[in-house]
Every structure is written in C-alpha cells, then in structure tokens.
Amino acid sequence: MNQADVDFLTGPAGREALAWLAAEDLSEARTLVLLAALRSTLTPEQAGAALTLARLRRRAASKFSRAGEMFFTPEGLEQASGEHIAAWRARRFAAAGYARVADLGCGVGGDTLALAALPGVLVLGVDRDRLRLRLARANLRAYGRQAVWLAADLTRALPLCGVPAAFFDPARREHGRRVFSVRSYQPPLDTITAWRFDGLAVKLSPGVALDEVRPYTDAGAGLEFISAQGELKEAVLWTGAFGFVGRCASRIDADGHGEILMPAGLPAPPLSMPRAYLYEPDPAVIRAGLLGELAVHLGITLYRLDETIAYLTGDGAVDTPWARVWPVEAWMPFHLKRLRAALVERGIGRVTVKKRGSPIAPEALIGKLRLNGDGRPAVVVLTRAAGRPCALICGEPLRRE
Numbered sequence: 001m002n003q004a005d006v007d008f009l010t011g012p013a014g015r016e017a018l019a020w021l022a023a024e025d026l027s028e029a030r031t032l033v034l035l036a037a038l039r040s041t042l043t044p045e046q047a048g049a050a051l052t053l054a055r056l057r058r059r060a061a062s063k064f065s066r067a068g069e070m071f072f073t074p075e076g077l078e079q080a081s082g083e084h085i086a087a088w089r090a091r092r093f094a095a096a097g098y099a100r101v102a103d104l105g106c107g108v109g110g111d112t113l114a115l116a117a118l119p120g121v122l123v124l125g126v127d128r129d130r131l132r133l134r135l136a137r138a139n140l141r142a143y144g145r146q147a148v149w150l151a152a153d154l155t156r157a158l159p160l161c162g163v164p165a166a167f168f169d170p171a172r173r174e175h176g177r178r179v180f181s182v183r184s185y186q187p188p189l190d191t192i193t194a195w196r197f198d199g200l201a202v203k204l205s206p207g208v209a210l211d212e213v214r215p216y217t218d219a220g221a222g223l224e225f226i227s228a229q230g231e232l233k234e235a236v237l238w239t240g241a242f243g244f245v246g247r248c249a250s251r252i253d254a255d256g257h258g259e260i261l262m263p264a265g266l267p268a269p270p271l272s273m274p275r276a277y278l279y280e281p282d283p284a285v286i287r288a289g290l291l292g293e294l295a296v297h298l299g300i301t302l303y304r305l306d307e308t309i310a311y312l313t314g315d316g317a318v319d320t321p322w323a324r325v326w327p328v329e330a331w332m333p334f335h336l337k338r339l340r341a342a343l344v345e346r347g348i349g350r351v352t353v354k355k356r357g358s359p360i361a362p363e364a365l366i367g368k369l370r371l372n373g374d375g376r377p378a379v380v381v382l383t384r385a386a387g388r389p390c391a392l393i394c395g396e397p398l399r400r401e
C-alpha cells in the first residue's frame, strides 16, 4: 500500500468499494470475480488495494472490535497489538497517573488506541514510517480517539520534551521473518539506554531469553509474561517507576478480563510421582517461573513430576483458568505394550496424546497403539517423572479445551 492507495481508500470511491466488499464472500477462489466487478469503475491498482484491505479487515476482526472501519498493511496488522492486550497494558499507565505518554514505534496504532482511551491522557504516536502514521491516525478516528503524531527515527535523539512515560514496541520481524535476539529488534532494545523516562514499558517477544534482559531486570525492571486464551502472547519489560522484582504472569480471557499472578519468591513445588490429578499451568505462569505461587494461589499442595518439566500433580482438583487439569486414571513407566494393554483393559478405544519432555511424536504413538476406536476416549500424557519417561492415562479435562 502507498500514499495514493490511502488517498483512494479514504475517499468516497474507496469507501464505496469497501462497503460493497464488506458484504461479499472474499474467499481466494472469488478473487478474479471480485476484481473484475471492481474494475468496472476503478483502476486495477485501486481494485487490488480495496480487495487487499477488505480481506485484512476481516482478518483483523479477531484483534479489533471496529476492524471493519480500520486501515492496515499486511505487516502493520501482523505487528499490531490487539485491543484486549493493549488495554491490559495501558491500565498501568492510567494507574500511574501520567498526563502525557509516548507510543514509540506506534505502527498502525494498536497501542495508541488503548493509550488514547485513557481519560485525561495526551498520547504522542511516533514512528519513522509515514504511511503507518497515516493509517494510525485513521484508525484512531474510527474509534473517535485522538493523538499527536510524529515522524521520527527512534535511534536518534527523541524529539520529545515534557513526556514522562512511554510504551515502546520495537519490530521483531525483518524481511517478514521473526527475529529472536533483542539486539536484532528494530530498533534494538538497548536503544532505551539513551532515554530518560520516569516510566517505560517495552513489548518483547514471549520467547525472550532471560539472559538478554538481565541488565535491565538487575537494575530494577520487572518482566511480565502475558497469555491470552491459553497461548503465550508476549513479554513486557516494565522499567523505571513501573519496575517490580521478578517476573509476573498475566492471563487475558476472551472477554478482555485479565488477572495477574505476582511473584512472591516462593520455591518451586517439591517432586512427586503422579497423584490423582495432573495440572498443566498457563504458559505465562510457566515462563514467569511461578509454579510455587500458583499452588498457593489455588490453595492446594501441588508437586512437580520432574525437575525439568512444568507439569504439576496433586491429590485434589481445582477448577481454575490458570491451569488445565486432568484426572489421572493410571500411570506407568513408558512402555508401548504395557500402555496399550492398560488402555484396552480400561475399555479405551481412542486417545488424544499430549506430551512434555518426550521425543515421541503423538501421531506415531497413536498409530502404534492400534486401538480399535470403539471404546471410550482418554488422554495419554507422555512426559517424565523423576527423570524417567512415563505415560499417564487421564480422563477428560475439568474444563473443555
């Protein structure tokens, strides 16, 4: 997408084309039919731009409630923070009471939208990409929100004064590929060492190496891992006045409701062989290393199956959004024939296989088990207990997956 495309898409002819496309079946198979219809009044470039945006708007519906009125490039949408997660982070800026907040690397405005929704906060969206700034402005308009926009290179001296707090979202992709080291982010993470904000939050990839952020966490920054609907989404480095000790875990539900588990410096739970229930903690809890805190939060005694694996086990069941829980019917050191015999003996004819710390591919195991498909279903969990490969036969999880 270029500036001429945006001129067209935000003008009357573009709006008319997008309104027509919004009611159409946009599947790939209909591309030629749709383009032919659009080309009766539009240039080929305009028709292509309208169809691309209409499809991006459909895709964006999982991130934005007003996706149908917004503007994206494919990469801008890919990188944009969704509404729920951005609102979750913005809460802390509101709680700190900052009147001005900069959104550094604002892209198409996913985070600017959430910050600009805070009452009494003036938001400055900064990006070096002028096209994205234009799309961000249009996206805030779709929500009836406002911000001040600045085109600037963040690796140079920041053209900001009197702005005490910032959110920084560096790009974690280069030429469409994910980059993993914070040194390869665009701009790199150490760009922040030149900045003097009272409070600064930085979005990082969820798989960030803890060693790479240690200079910041040793200096008082806290690290938050965020999951949404059971999937680890991102890490946030909270520095300056936002800092806290250790790593916390946040979970955001489908309705946008969030909950946080704070570190308390508790030791990991003791080891035990499998007990009546198997717990798989939320991935944010696992990445934040809060297994001990989870047990205290749930109010039960939990044990780890193995030093290196994040499955927990306990005698009681707690129905919680912080973990998936399965009743354990039986367990044994891993042995194919023994496992098959135990399943057949229990009348189990179909299995779902889960694994942590086992090299066996679930599909391969299902094939080798040769179950007849007639009996009741069960979940087979391949993992390690006290350093040894083992298999657990579990019933249906407490919550539907």
Ligand SMILES: C[S@@+](CC[C@H](N)C(=O)[O-])C[C@H]1O[C@@H](n2cnc3c(N)ncnc32)[C@H](O)[C@@H]1O
Binding pocket: 076, 079, 080, 081, 082, 104, 105, 106, 107, 108, 109, 110, 111, 112, 126, 127, 128, 129, 132, 152, 153, 154, 155, 169, 170, 171, 172, 186, 187
């Ligand atoms: C991950 S995206 C931001 C997404 C945004 N938070 C959202 O929710 O839509 C990163 C942004 O940083 C911008 N960027 C990368 N390097 C930059 C630099 N040196 N100066 C200014 N902006 C930069 C890119 O143009 C891109 O829009």
